[in-house]
Amino acid sequence: MSSTAALKSLSIDNINPHVKEAKYAVRGELAVRSEKYRAQLKKGYPPTPPEESLPFDQVISANIGNPQQLDQKPITFFRQVLSLVEYPPLLENEEVLRSGLGYKQDVIDRARWLLNEVKSVGAYSASQGVPAIRESVARYIERRDGYPSDPANIFLSAGASSGVSTLMNVICAKPETGILVPIPQYPLYTATLAVLNARCVPYYLDESKTWGTDLSAIKQSYQKAKSEGTDVRAIVIINPGNPTGASLSATDVRNVLEFAAEEKLVVLADEVYQTNVFVGQFTSFKKGLRDLQKEQPGKFDNLEVASLNSISKGMVGECGHRGGYFELTGFDPKVAEQIYKFVSIMLCAPVTGQCLLEMAVNPPKEGDPSYPLYKEEYDAIAKGLEDRANALYEQFKKMEGVECQSPQGSMYLFPTIHLPQKAIEAAKAENRLPDEFYCFRLLDATGICVVPGSGFGQKEGTLHFRTTFLAPGTEWVGKITEFHRGFMDEFR
């Protein structure tokens, strides 16, 4: 019992136990230490007292997909429009618009159109999001999939995270409710299930097949959970994968849908990396569903798919603006009504995030004045991500005791690390997991923050870490290699 338990209303022993159970390593102790280092460096280097000086001069946050923290420049069109919607008097200043600011006519037109739809970015929007922006999202989905999309089924959210939280809040009815979650996974899923006091039903991804879904593993996990009394209601698929970077084929997508239909499971398709695909082509679960429904009329009409997307990822990378959406397909209207009510309690998603989402799904088109620059910026970001993913992959291949699947998509690599026995013992002595111990050592030595595999889940006896490939340059990759060599030597 904590010392204040008897004195205060709240102590660690009497608060919500489900909040306590939740784990969220992406922003955990490592991230907190890295922020401390960043603050220390900011105050001047070397800091006082000198014994606390750090062996690096910058912190590289490779723990989280946060491109603009790592020098990715925002896309000009998006930000020009946002500057106008934030300060509309600019739109009335003819002189300024003709001067050297570089605002093109389509920037002005878009800003005027958005302002007309939102009235002010300082006003709450409708709970589900600005109607015209939901319309734009629906048109994007139609172009992407070749099937109709209804804006009434689209909910704008503060990033994808709040969408996931909403859907899980509605689905998790009792402690026996279970949701199939891939392992490794983005810890938002297990953390939310913990808070909601519902069950995570883990299914393992197949590392030997570039982290693809393994239907037999899914079925086995499902049957086991059922036999233990779990009421499994949904399956989470992260495609392209996080932390794995895997990109699913159309067949993989179809297999999951058929399984979900058979077992009457909601498909929660986390598709936030849908434009971050290097290998093959992205197939949405919505498209997969519509294809199946066309081929086998009637059979899949009751399958429910929720697809999530975000402005934080893709080439947009506007994490700080907290924008995103989810689309409901096949949901009972009465259930959708409850989802509506739930989101309305938090009033609305940030309105500039909604505006950014509109531009992300409806960017300048060929022939538009802003198109050439938009295309140039977009392509450069895409190429940069792929190049850096491959460069990092090549380094990992060369490192002793490291194995890495080839990059396919998203923003991450998730290499396996084999650590010497002595390192595992040293970790134990510090009361840490071996991969966690490795990541703390890496951070302390280089300022590079990655997340241990244990934060995402990994098969018993395996060790990994997740790193983004967002940081510019190659110097930091060299630092990892050098650290790794020293670490292996130290504990060999």
Place this chain on the structure above:
Amino acid sequence: MSSTAALKSLSIDNINPHVKEAKYAVRGELAVRSEKYRAQLKKGYPPTPPEESLPFDQVISANIGNPQQLDQKPITFFRQVLSLVEYPPLLENEEVLRSGLGYKQDVIDRARWLLNEVKSVGAYSASQGVPAIRESVARYIERRDGYPSDPANIFLSAGASSGVSTLMNVICAKPETGILVPIPQYPLYTATLAVLNARCVPYYLDESKTWGTDLSAIKQSYQKAKSEGTDVRAIVIINPGNPTGASLSATDVRNVLEFAAEEKLVVLADEVYQTNVFVGQFTSFKKGLRDLQKEQPGKFDNLEVASLNSISKGMVGECGHRGGYFELTGFDPKVAEQIYKFVSIMLCAPVTGQCLLEMAVNPPKEGDPSYPLYKEEYDAIAKGLEDRANALYEQFKKMEGVECQSPQGSMYLFPTIHLPQKAIEAAKAENRLPDEFYCFRLLDATGICVVPGSGFGQKEGTLHFRTTFLAPGTEWVGKITEFHRGFMDEFR
């Protein structure tokens, strides 16, 4: 049982029952209908078919404190800075800054400073918020209260709503956990308690004393709940009041704190209207606590106070930007750690909202180039609110069967309405509560959307509605008067 219960994974009968129980009238059926009318008017007037044409040409959303939806202009300084942080190349364009745009040096300086602190508004910030912005908030609280404030205890949030949700998630440990909530209240509290499957312990405010807190009523509710096995852990105070507009005296604040200390309750002080006070002076619960601690050393050291604030209210009125904060005082560090983890799962509050918060708590000062315009705009908004509150109050006083407490603060009036028996029967025939029936009639006849008292809670046998006094002009007030006369005549 709904017809799809057997066919789909999710039906109204098997989703989370606690989500179903939640009620949120501010954005409920009335608000949805008003949005439908707004969309209908937007598409052209009169609409086709002609029998659907509406007897009004604009919708006035007096259901929600959303100033910029009702033509309140944003404060120029805030938005100029935001335009620069959204599109930083403007800062490099010397020519533009000297031209007729009106960007003053302090605007430029603030934008540069904020950009230096956030790196990019498109990057996730630290989970608890940008450190330098938390520092600014702490300095604001110190100026307000005359007591120190530590940025480590400040959490930036997406409006106050997400802060309330966070705190309640941590406090509500089991179904028997109860929180004292004022009635009438802002329905965020009861809705969140319903979702969390915890108990609302209602205490009635005293309408006869301009809706003040009545300590004996609080004690009575507390004792009753305790005797029923409720583990009461916190008390919510909304000051200035929503929906009531009441403003508490320093003595009221002290009384509540003494009671909370006696019974070991966390004080959740919803202080989002702290600058919206016409009568008397705002006293924060933090200041009340520090005063007590100074006078009676030792006695109040374990009392926990969480104070919430928002950029949506005050003269800022930037609802769409979703910014706010809460400050923890007296919390066990281990509990604060869990709060930190909980907020980190949703990554961070919107970064432009954080920037706006920084400016709201640290606006231009006397002598700064932007000060004269800032002051003029701020004062005009404050005066407009007070004038409209009084104008509306004068109208209510004249209306048959309507009683209204004099305006003291916040953005709302909450008049009592006495409806004729026939109206109550007509409501029953439509399966509606009488006040709800009245509000639907008002909306259908005038386009003015208010919220029935039943959405906030009211004493058995009384009827009210809540209206904001944000809409400009007086024409709409005349429309309410006219509607009311007709309604009374119809059902007399």
